[in-house]
Amino acid sequence: MLAASLASPGTLTLDRRPLPALGPRDALLTVEATTLCGTDLRIVTGQKTKGVTPGVILGHEIAARVWRVGSALTPGVDVPAPGTQVGLAPEIACGHCEPCTAGRSNVCASMALFGTGVDGGLAEVIRVPARALACITPTAREIAPPLLALAEPLSCCLRATTRLPITEGTRVLVLGTGPIGLIHCALAASAHASVMACGRPNRLSPALALGAQVTTASQGDDLVAEVRDWTGGAGADVVIIAVGDPGLVPVAAQCAAIGGSVSCFAGFPAGALAQIDPNLVHYRELTVSGSANATLADYAAAVTALSTGALDLSALITHEFALTEVDAALDAVRSRVGLKVAVLPERTPSPGHH
Template sequence: MKAAILQAPNQLAVQATDLPKAGPGDLVIRMRAATVCGTDIRIFRGRKTMGVRYPSILGHEFAGEIVDTGGRAGLSVGDRVGLCPTIPCGHCDRCKRGLENMCAEGLNFGYELDGGFADLIRIPAQAVDGGNLRQLPPGMSYGEAALVEPLSCVLNGQEKAGVGFADVVVVIGAGPIGLLHVLLAGLRGAARIIVSDPNAGRREAALRFGADAVIDPMGEDVTARVRAETDGRGADVVICAIGVPALARQATDLVAHGGRVSLFAGFSKGETGEMDINAIHYNEIKVTGAFGLSRRNFDDAFNMVASGRLKVAPLITDSFPLDETPRAFEVAESGVAIKVAIVND
C-alpha cells in the first residue's frame, strides 16, 4: 500500500509500505478522507516532538470504510466509520479522575499508532472495544466525519471556558480551529462573536460562518475595537485559537471583569508568554487551557454533525489525492486554504 511517511522533520514522502497487520479483534479500514491539522504541520516542521516517532504515518483526523472486520459481529466490510483517535488506558490516575484526554499511558493515532495519511489503517481491538468507532449515518460524508475530531477538541475547550447563552465571545485567529469556535459558539447561544485575524480571506470566512464583527489586527487597535463593540466592558470569553505567545497578553486586555480566557491553541516547545497578572487578580479573570478530546467530546461532536445541527463541510476548501500529500501540507501551511483534505477514492 501507499502512505505518506514522515522520516524526520521536513522529510515527508509518499511511498510503498507494508500492509497493516491485524491482530485478533483488530479492524482494518480504507482511508477515504483525512484532514490536515495544524498539529500535523508542527510535527512535520519539527516544532512538536512529544510522542512523535520516526518513521511514522501522521494523521489523526480521518474516516473510512471497513475492509477487514477482524471477525467481529455487528460490523461488515464496507461499513462507513469515523474514529475518536485517542485511546485512553482507563487505569492511570488521569483516566480515573475523568481526564482521559490527558491519559499518561494511552495510544493516539498519528503518534504511537500510524495514522490516517495512508491507504489502509489498523484500528486496534482496544479502540473498538472502548467505543472509539462510530458508524456514519446516510448523508454524512467522510470529510465531515474527519472534522469531528477537531470539533471535539473545540467542544472540550468551550466547555472548559464555559461558553454559553448571551456571552460575548472574541476568537483570536480565524483558521479552521477559530472558525469551528465561531460555529460552536453560535450554536451554544453566544450573543455576539468577534473575530480577529490578519488574513482578509479568513476574516471574510469568519463572517460567513457566523461572526458578527471582524478585526484586522494589522490595521486596527484590537483592544479599542473590542471595547467599542462591547460598550466598553470587554468580552465574556476570549479564545486564543492560534499559538502565538504574544496573544496571551492581548487576551487579558480584551476580557471583561469576571470573564474567561481560553488558551486553546498549542504552542511550540519552549515558548513562553506573558499575561497581565494584575488584571487576572483584580478583575477576577479565569484562565484555562484545553488539550485534546475525550470520547464523550467525540460522541457529542459526532452527533452535532450527524444530525445536521452544525455544518462543517464548508470548512474543506481544498482536496488532494494521497499521492499529493506533501503538496497538501504546503497548501495547508500557506494559509490560502481553510481546511485541506487528503482523499482516497
C-alpha cells in the first residue's frame, strides 16, 4: 500500500509498503479521506516531536470504510460490518488512569494517538488494533469523506462547548477565524447564540457563511470597544480563544461580560505566558477554562451531527489532493491558501502534481 510516513523529524516519505498485519481482534479500514491541520505541519517540519514515533504514518482526521475484521470479532457486534463508512477517533485512551475513570479520557495520562504514536490516515489502509476498536464510529448515513474527516476537529470543539454555557441568545465572541474558530462559530450558531467572529480580513466571509452575525478584524482596545458596542456595553457572555496567541488572553478577559466565560481552546507555544488582570476575574466573576482533545462520546456526537446533516461544515473543505500529492497538500496548509485541505487516497492526481 502507499503511505506517507515520518522518516525522521522534518522528513516526510511517500512509499509503498506491505499491508498491515490483521490480528484476530484487529480491524483493517480503507482510508477514504484524511484532512490536515497545523499539527501535521508542525510534525513534518520537526517543530513537534513529543509523542511522535519515528517512522509513523501521519494523519489523525480520518474518514474510512471497514474492510477486513479479525477472526475473533463478530461483524456488526464487535465492529461495524465490512463496507460500513466510519470515522476514526484518534484518541486511544487507556481507560484505567484517574482522568479516564473520572470521565476525562480526552486527557488520559497514557494517551496514544493515531497519526503520532500509532500509524494514521495518510495511507491507503489503516490498522485499528484491538485496544482502539471503540474509536470506530459508523455514520448515520453516507456523506462525503472529507466532510466526515472533520468529525475530529468538530469533536474537539464539542468538548469545549460542554464546559461553556452556550444556549439561545448567548453572546459568543470567537477570536480566530481559522478552521477551528470557524467550527466554533458554526456550533454556537447552531445553538442559536449571537456570534461575533474576530480574525483575518480574508477569513471573515467564511465566518458569516457559517453563522456569525458580526465580524471584525480589530485588535486590542479597538476590539474591546467593538464588543462593548455590539453587546450594549455588557460584553460577551462567552469568549473562545481559537488561535494560539497568548496576547489574546488578557484581551478576551476585557471583552467578557460580568459572569462571563473565557475558553483557552488553542494550543499555545511551549513556555508561553499570558498576563491577565486578576481583578477582572475577581470582580467580574469570570470563569477561565481550557479544553483539549475529545472523548469518544464527543467524537460519536460529531459523526452524528455531520452524517445527519444537523451541522454542515462542507464550506470548510477548500482543497483536495491525491495521496501522491501529499507534499502539495502540506504546502497548501502552510500557505493558508484555503481552509481545510483533504487528502484522498483514491483521488486521481491533478495535472502538474506528482
